[in-house]
Amino acid sequence: MAIVEVRGLRKTYGSTVAVDHLDLDVEDGEIFGILGPNGSGKTTTVECIAGLRRPDAGVVQVTGLDPHAERARVTRIVGVQLQQAGLPAKQTVREAIALFASFYDDPVDGLALAERLGLGPKLDSRYADLSGGQQQRLAIALALVGRPRVALLDELSTGLDPRSRREVWRLVEEARDAGTTVILVTHFMEEARHLCDRVAVIDRGRLTALDTPEGVIGGIGAPTVMSFAISGAVEVEALERIDGVASARRRDDGRLELSLTDEAVLPVLQALTADGMHPERLRIVDATLDDAFLDLTGPDGEE
Structure with missing residues (x-):
């Protein structure tokens, strides 16, 4: 009411x-x-x-x-x-x-x-x-x-x-x-x-x-960002073939960074584990209300 x-x-x-x-x-x-x-x-x-x-x-x-x-x-x-x-x-x-x-x-x-x-x-x-x-x-x-x-x-x-x-x-x-x-x-x-x-x-x-x-x-459709450090060679293209993974890249600091849906996080970890690799210093960052605010409002914040 x-x-x-x-x-x-x-x-x-x-x-x-x-x-x-x-x-x-x-x-x-x-x-x-x-x-x-x-x-x-x-x-x-x-x-x-x-x-x-x-x-x-x-x-x-x-x-x-x-x-x-x-x-x-x-x-x-x-x-x-x-x-x-x-x-x-x-x-x-x-x-x-x-x-x-x-x-x-x-x-x-x-x-x-x-x-x-x-x-x-x-x-x-x-x-x-x-x-x-x-x-x-x-x-x-x-x-x-x-x-x-x-x-x-x-x-x-x-x-x-x-x-x-x-x-x-x-x-x-x-x-x-x-x-x-x-x-x-x-x-x-x-x-x-x-x-x-x-x-x-x-x-x-x-x-x-x-x-x-x-x-x-x-509602803004912003992806989850997952990053981690890992030793050994990782086939980035193989990670990108997992359902829900939009992109994967190795950053300048050596960490792998994936843009993906929430549902894809577990399959990615399972794929890495199956290949004998163990992610370290794992970080998963969801979209925030700040992201939504910026997406839904004008660029200069003024009328």
């Missing part, structure tokens, strides 16, 4: 088309990723879903509500963390969390949430005195403190160190497990693959792919 529906969304800024007749459905209880290069319309889409921007055309609904026309009702069920967001310079972390928790009917323990995000020692610090990473963690806390039906998270991991990033990922997964649907905008492909049930790839305001992360990767 779709909790967020976007139909024919269009938004322009002067002569620039930010979002061009975009259709999306986000299912209740999933973590839904929106990927795309800079200027692709990701943030504009999220801002329209949050009710912060009025679409020029199209329909956006969150739990059946129009987020712009029914902004007050939507605000009570949606948590938002945006790239460019700020708080009053003199407001403390404690005050901000208490304020945002008051917007919702059933908030979580805001102070416990702050502790998990490493903000416990900063509760009485003013916003202006926080580092960039601390401001980012506070923005995440404010988006999740209300136990929202829908959380909109734009560039979740910006400015976070690896330890903080992993803790934030756990929080997002826990929020989903507790009933929050998450829409995640990210440039970080590892984050999308780790967290997202499905991802939409947007380029120049249009949808170019919509699937699970693995489905998007599989």
